[in-house]
């Protein structure tokens with residue numbers, strides 16, 4: 025899995041930068057960016073699988089943490105525009121000038137510094153997840169109720185971010201980014217750099233999650249998933265385990281969002297849409313729960329399908345997604361990863377048989 | 382009686398009798414000092430959280446009441462267990478035996494009454510994991526093991542250890558812990574099944590695994606709800622032997638319907654009926670008590 029990711033992370037940039045355009049093996053910058061976007065989705069899916077697959081928390085609000093990370097990065101990118109905006113104000117982003125604001129709102133201060141923005145990318149989703157989790161898990165909200173309040177969370181944030189007074193650009197969101205850390209965002213080399221950064225983030229996030237799920241804490245998490253009350257009676261503080269893993273997962277989602285925004289060039293309140301959060305649960309279901317690599321496969325396969333479908337039959341995408349979900353639940357309850365495992369088992373079974381014969 | 386007290390002292394002076402970490406102790410003290418009825422003594426002394434069995438009993442249940450939708454499942458119950466004692470509790474279906482264990486372990490909150498562990502620890506103020514941590518372990522009536530974990534992992538999870546989040550994340554099995562797990566595997570007869578998923582075990586094997594998990598926790602007080610249901614006669618004999626070997630160092634409360642089994646292990650028997658104690662004494666005394674004969678044994 026990691027090997028494949030590494031290979032992609034090396035081969036794609038080489039094919040983009042070193043192979044001349046027009047050559048059949050050339051990978052266009054458009055494709056590089058598209059793949060980079062898929063990789064950030066894959067990281068988001070891994071974060072969801074960590075809490076859903078291993079801890080049994082079906083989050084229908086992870087899109088919110090992704091979007092918050094995205095907004096933190098978007099604010100940095102906005103501040104980088106400087107006086108190159110349409111209105112040429114050296115400090116205020118265009119939408120603030122347009123709204124006739126005189127000064128930068130307090131929470132925009134410091135976002136011209138990359139390190140602060142990068143910190144906020146993990147801290148803001150992490151803090152929200154911590155507070156939310158602390159309240160929800162301590163009062164032992166579980167199952168469908170928890171899923172519903174995670175939906176409500178992302179929905180409420182969407183409504184809030186739509187408002188101009190919030191100071192995040194209202195329904196237009198943040199866009200027209202120029203450069204990041206001094207690199208022009210339109211340049212091929214920057215695009216490739218972001219792609220590689222996404223691949224590295226995915227690899228590190230995957231490794232961190234793998235480390236957690238193979239630790240004793242990971243076994244406690246699965247115990248909570250399977251028999252929560254029992255886990256309490258042998259002395260584990262279930263609420264704290266949940267808050268810790270949940271918060272970590274939200275931070276990963278924030279990082280994914282932060283890498284997503286410079287590649288697509290925009291972040292708007294639509295990213296908080298409840299539908300987004302549901303969609304990403306489908307990615308994990310399609311790929312296979314509680315495997316981590318299944319989440320990566322699911323995110324990439326479904327989004328490739330989405331790119332294809334929305335090009336070919338734009339109206340049909342939601343139906344296709346719904347149909348896919350139904351088919352997978354009926355015929356592949358363990359997703360694509362489960363199919364792999366089955367094939368492997370069958371092959372080793374056949375091998376054992378022929379060896380016996 | 383004096384032997385019981387000695388056992389109590391034994392418990393107190395065992396070096397693991399109270400190995401809370403300093404932080405946990407501070408937290409429990411803080412919680413205790415936040416009690417509304419204690420607003421004025423800001424610091425509750427640490428020894429209030431120490432198990433004090435100097436008066437004999439390790440468990441005090443007094444005037445306990447709980448009702449479910451108006452139905453009194455526990456009705457003015459008084460129940461004491463001495464340190465180091467092995468106590469059997471019998472009673473017809475619905476007598477309130479499981480409910481009593483639910484209250485001791487923090488699963489059910491009573492309407493009124495008090496439950497103390499030793500003389501000083503008020504169990505009604507603690508959460509389930511805190512109760513587990515101070516040394517009360519439980520085997521459930523319906524065996525509940527972690528189905529997707531192996532037998533070995535089930536034991537590892539139950540093992541007495543620092544169960545806070547970060548220590549758990551960084552935990553590595555030491556050689557001594559591995560040995561302890563192997564020892565318990567041997568005791569519960571599941572050594573060959575150590576790598577099997579617990580969900581694939583038979584009912585009787587799950588019962589054993591639960592008992593094993595209880596042993597791994599190494600609690601001071603064991604609450605064992607119907608341990609031999611679904612076991613063969615040989616298995617029952619082994620369970621009896623195991624429980625008998627625990628008394629003295631541990632205090633054990635066993636709920637069981639199987640009279641032969643109870644007879645084989647019981648010193649003292651308590652008969653519960655409609656949520657309160659109907660009779661208490663040796664098996665012979667209890668069996669010849671006319672009230673007991675009437676409501677339970679005579680059926």
Ligand SMILES: Nc1ncnc2c1ncn2[C@@H]1O[C@H](COP(=O)(O)OP(=O)(O)OP(=O)(O)O)[C@@H](O)[C@H]1O
Pocket residue numbers: 449450454472473474475476477478479480481522
């Ligand atoms: N959570 C609950 N809600 C409602 N009623 C309950 C609850 N728990 C127990 N009861 C009722 O309380 C009574 C006592 O139940 P309990 O399980 O304690 O009996 P028991 O002595 O363990 O019986 P058994 O021998 O069948 O295990 C029963 O009538 C039961 O239906």
Ligand SMILES: [Mg+2]
Pocket residue numbers: 478479480522606
């Ligand atoms: Mg019962």
